[in-house]
Amino acid sequence: MDKREIILNTIIKEYIKNPTPISSKHLQSILTIQMSSATIRNYFKKMVEEGELEQYHISSGRVPAIKTLKIFWEKRLKYKNINIKNSRKIKESAKNYNIFCEYKFYEPNILKKIINFDDKYIVLEFEKSEFIIEFNEQLYKFFNQFVEVEAADLVSICKQIGLVTLAKKLEKILNDDIVIEGLKxxxxIVSNNKEWGSKNLKDFLDGTLLDSLNPGIYFEKIVPKGYLAYNSMAKIEQKDAKMLCVGALYRDYDNFFKNLTKE
Structure with a gap:
């Protein structure tokens, strides 16, 4: 790491610990390398000009810009499958780190076969269940495209193309027991972003978003500016699950996830 990277990473980590402006004097006291306050102020000036840092007032310290925090978490949040041995850790971590977290246990249920029953009914045979609807030739052709597709993905596809009623019926064959922690x-977030909340809160609370998202990190596409959403597969007390975590960009996600996986 060069000096600039060391300064930027130190500012980000310090801001995550305590989200207040960081002065050159304070930064000098916590850097792992020796550097004068004047040199730090020069770096501050360049970083503000280039949009990596922000300065709210002339006399105040600097804070990481939103784009800086987004890049930081994009590089660090790489948890593909989180192993949580004790579900109480989710409640504890959500409370301690001020992060919303919801999860539901997930059993793959693959569409294996489509049956036309006398042009009266369509039978969808899944691995673990069956689903029957009245026959419709277009729907019959539609479903035949999705043999070997997982039920949750099929629900998402139906919603995307406007088959909302059908999607809601299909959802009943899924396990919809959602556990929510850190609702506060x-x-x-809703209180600070009322228009966003009126459009999106329901999708968070009923699991629609949890079902539809692929694993990964999301920003303004899903949450308001200044926040992130992280969707991942998990194993919770030996059961397969999907988990969605949401919070401000300056929350401590490193320690949040470390605490989740402690025994």
Whole structure:
């Protein structure tokens, strides 16, 4: 790492610990390398000009810009499958780190076969269940495209093309027991972003978003500016699950996920 990277990473980590402006003097005291306050102020000036840092007032310290925090978490949040041995850690971590978290246990249910029953009914045979609807030739052709597709993905596809009623019926064959922790954080996001909340809160609470998202990190596509959403597969007390975590960009996601996986 060069000096600039060391300064930027130190500012980000310090801001995550305590989200207040960081002065050159304070930064000098916590850097792992020796550097004068004047040199730090020069770096500050360049970083503000280039949009990596922000300065709210002339006399105040600097804070990481939103784009800087987004890049930081894009590089660090790489948890593909989180192993949580004790579900109480989710409640504890959500409360301690002010992060909204919801999850539901997930059993793959693959569409294996489409049956036309006397042009009266369409039978969808899944691995673990069956689903029957009245026959419709277009629907019959439609479903035949999705043999070997997982039920949750099929629900998402139906919603995307406007088959909302059908999607809701299909959802009944899924396990819809959603566990929510850290609801206070989500409600705070809604309180600060009322228009966003009126459009999106329901999709968070009923699991629609949890079902539809692929694993990965999301920003303004899903949450308001200044926040992130992280969707991942998980194993919770030896059961397969999907998990969605949401919070401000300056929350401590490193320690949040470390705490989740402690025994």
């Amino acid at each position: 954080e989500l409600l705070e």
